[in-house]
Amino acid sequence: MNILTPQLTRNLLGKLSAHIVVALVALVAIGGATRVMEAGLACPDWPLCYGSFFPRGQMNLKVFLEWFHRLDAFFVGIAICLQFIVSLIYKSFLPRWLPLFNGFILLLIALQGGLGALTVIDLLPSTIVMSHLLLALTLVALMSGLTQTLLHSNRIDSPFWWKFLSRSSLLIVIVQSLLGSRMATTWGAQSCLANSIDCQLLDIHRISAFPIVLVVLTFVITSISFGGWVRSQWPLLLTVLFLLGFQIFLGVFSVNLGLNEPLVRVAHQLIATLMVALLSALSCRRPKKGSLMCSQKNQDTSLEICHG
Secondary structure, three states: OOOOOHHHHHHHHHHHHHHHHHHHHHHHHHHHHHHHOOOOOOOOOOOOEOOEOOOHHHOOHHHHHHHHHHHHHHHHHHHHHHHHHHHHHOHHHOOOHHHHHHHHHHHHHHHHHHHHHHHHHOOOOHHHHHHHHHHHHHHHHHHHHHHHHHHOOOOOOOOHHHHHHHHHHHHHHHHHHHHHHHHHHOOHHHHHHHHOOOOHHHHHHHHOHHHHHHHHHHHHHHHHHHOHHHHOOHHHHHHHHHHHHHHHHHHHHHHHOOOOOHHHHHHHHHHHHHHHHHHHHHHHOOOOOOHHHHHHHHHHOOOOOOOO
């Protein structure tokens, strides 16, 4: 007897997606640590490391970072395969687009693995490393949005301005991350700070922080001012502001240290990834039926009580 219901199936897949998001965020952070510690070529072959699954004889910090990065990627791939298989088995319980979407995610994971192999085979070219990061952040955003969609099904669509501002914020954070990756993989920032040459990328990275702050502040202030369901998202909105402020602090602090503190640079990458996950989640959150209408009515009279 099948004890699963459509709602339970969506909830289970949503929880699995949430765990995958956490694993993806960790994967990006470990990848950042691998790059910062110059451990991208610590394992000279792929997919094995020194010809074995666990290179015990060659193990050190750099080898461990690269090896663990691949191990985490392997488990993420297994989890996404499982998600795809479950969505196929229970497709009658799920929206028609979900198995296709999960299949698309699986293809992206395969492509990401291929880019990971190229970073080793081609000796860490900047364009491949940037593409690797772009695809990783895209996967974080897609899986975070999918989690919210599955866990908040049977709800009405969110306002257009909410989706526009949240997704605009998401897009410019990803672009800024790619600028940072380009700057790091071409050693532009180090050259600028040490010799005052090749400062274009560092200057662009600094200047582009201003429109990011403007767009994110517009999104948060507009949302809190609107009231109702939108304002009820204030814990997540304030978290976005906190992450933005902390990210700016880490960027300034890292430059003042001459980009010589690995933990600060890894934290900088981690906060950016968390912002991507959170902004994507916010863009896909949807109110319960009647909650937007209730919020507007509550602004007209204090005697009417609305639920949801």
